Amino acid sequence: MNTLKLYGADWCPDCRRAKAYLKENNIPFEFIDVDLDESATRLVEKINNGKRIIPTIDINGTTYTNPNNAELADVLGINDAGVVQLFGADWCPDCRRAKSYLADNGVNFQFIDVDEHEWATDEVEKINKGKRIIPTILIDGTPYTNPDNASLKELLDIDVKKEHKVYDVIIIGGGAAGLTTAIYAQRDRFDSIILEKKTIGGNAFLTQTIENYPGFTNISGPDLMDKMEEQARTYGATIATGVDVESIEKKDNKFYVKSATETYIGRSVVAATGSTYRRLHIPGEEELIGSGVHFCATCDGAFYRDRTVVVVGGGNSALEEGIFLSGFVKEVKIVHRSEEFTASPTYTEKLPKMENVSTYMNKTSLEFVADDNGQFKGLKVRDNATGEEELIEGDGTFIFIGLIPNSKLFENVIDLNKQGFITSSGLAKTSVEGIFAAGDVREGAIAQVAAATGEGVLASYGLKDYLKH
Template sequence: MTEILLYGADWCPDCRRAKTYLKENNIEFTFVDVDLDKEATAKVEAINNGKRIIPTLIIRGKSYTNPNNVELASVLGINEVGNVQLFGADWCPDCRRAKSFLTDNGINFDFVDVDKYNWATKKVEEINNGKRIIPTVLIDDVPYTNPDNVKLTELLSINVEKEHKVFDTIIIGGGAAGLTTSIYAQRDRFDTLILEKSTIGGNAFLTEKIENYPGFTSISGPKLMEKMEDQAKTYGAVIKTGEEVIGIEKKDNLFSIETKGTTYLGKSVVLSTGSTYRKLGIPNEEELIGSGIHFCATCDGAFYRDKDIIVIGGGNSALEEGIFLAGFCKSVKIVNRSENFSASETYVEKLKSIDNISTYMNKTSLEFISDEKELFKALKVKDNATNEESLLEADGVFIFIGLIPNTQSFKGIVDLDKRGFIQTTALAQTSVDGIFAAGDCREGAIAQVAAATGEGVLASYGIRSFLK
């Protein structure tokens, strides 16, 4: 439902041109003849500061005065290989990744924000069997759910040339640690390439508010990460998103980094892949992820405005995100398996002043319950003191019980500890000469943005020592 109104007249050459172009590309629109509709004439004059300029198009509430075919193609996602429509949201990491990839490769696309249009949300749910999965991309009305860059390359016949430049260092992971490493390395006149699987910023980008980063009493995670990204680019870093690394090999003193789409060459490598959210491992968890079970309040909280939700966990992340969700959800139930929270006292004190948050202490989560539509309905919990079981009903649930390092791809390449974290020595050096590690994926790391930036500095000094 693109909602296109075309104000024009039959005698107008540009109106005929615009109508023909839309019809040839199977774009639905409503034509309003200004010669027959006085209100339409007044509308056109109001849009164009008193001038009767036609054609004037209204596309989802935004006006375009006599756009040429190139402009129409850009706005409506018209390409030789097909019409592209991307349903997503600005806060969605994979949406940002897909938008960047399409833009970088000269693909026109019509971006539809599911936060602005109820019909768009319903369309996404219809396509994905009731699940609100974004990005959902339509190419000539054929839907593809969260296609990665490799899939988009195939679907849109994008010609991706292999990268032959040799970088001084290739940083795998674009969170706070990777960005800081790049900033320092570029200042040392070392060419850096950042390869990010999803979107720049890592877990910090998904944090609604950061209150403990030096220099900022309070700043949103996306804003802080955007500042770091801009700084890295200012110093000359090359950043590529949607690049999932599947192999690292050393040949003739160079590291060959293979992704799903191409191969890159570097003199040194930094592993800064961060971590992902830990799951509970209880019945129906996997089946209901995306259908009521979530791991990111900033990403999915907007779907639960004025609704009841559950937060599982008792650490800083659980309480911080629970407080954030309480700002627009009807109610928040925090379920903690221990008698006391492990979060800092600052967050515990904040809970006492929020009326729509209730706590369920010393409760073990046993099972997720679904309704007849296979959507989340309730959480079955057990009281650890009495062994009594009960159901907590809600519209959705968010899990915050810790992190797992994203290091599976590096097993057998560098040494990992029993938990999967990368082992390092002085200056962030791994067991392989020329490969360094920084951030949440490294053994002994502190999962804080400020700590991650410090580790990026450390890795940059390791790179400097190695390359010189």
């Protein structure tokens, strides 16, 4: 459980001040009098390099020496609208989005890392009826599961004030393509803003290890995307996360890009919304998403440490993520519908050397099965050769069977092909003058980070040519 220990003494003015502030804001705490407990005195001295400084406050294992009320408000999430606690993890895209939104709008919140505190994971599952969904945010004790920015704005009565300026380019999507477009646009002195629905980095941010990006033998997806984000900001790009664009309208040679809370105005637009993981669409999938069925090993793999997981798919992504999971789970069971993997030898050659990875080839996925408590039990499959059915048991499953373009926003705005990818020509031009496309959402794009950066360059040259005329 969330714990706060206050080491102090009754005669200490700052201890009395801290105790009063915690009581006023209904923050539970344990008061430990150092005058009555010698071990507490020694602990305080150890924490403070030999000095007996009180109050010393321990919050879930992190200590603070004589924090003032503003500092307490910051770390405990005390606000006029209530106490805000965010249960999440650093690798979670929506957690990063929510943290960024709260911080950008001056909202104090206590961040509780589910990777560091087992009780926090239990609390999240209890709130979400067995599902491990983060971020889960408590506002004065009332839980909200993964609220978007518009919901947080309303719940916390946040007054968002943005400057209504006209940007040279509005980039929708903050993955590698969008970030590269912003870097090149800013270097050409074009004022750009990136609007990202979740967190900066796109699918690349969710990749544990990238081994084919020029300049790096290997680098984690988050590290590479953080470097790109830093570079874009250094050149002056504005970046807004948690912005779910709802519509795009061209009027008087300007584009009006509307979200639930704000309208952004730009002289041009770059569609860099990327792609989303494809689903199997079999019984049990929808019901068990977040509670046994997942699409991102980097995001949710940590929940299955020392447990058994099933991986569905046979391409590069499936094997890459399966190999990543094998590093900390007990067993990985890879299920593929064909007799041979489509993944490159870089990945297939590694499998025979991995003792905790087994493969189930030529199997069609039929149904995700839950136990009597509604928790994931396994994946029912059919052998394509014999017709026999079996249940491949595990504690959870990860699906990696391809991507679909995030192009719904652009329906009836620009031309899409039958699969939903944006059609383009020349310097990333779409069917509407002033709108450009880059990255996985574009027809013919190669779903690789290095390729996405190249597409960002292409789009930047297209918009430069457009804006100069």
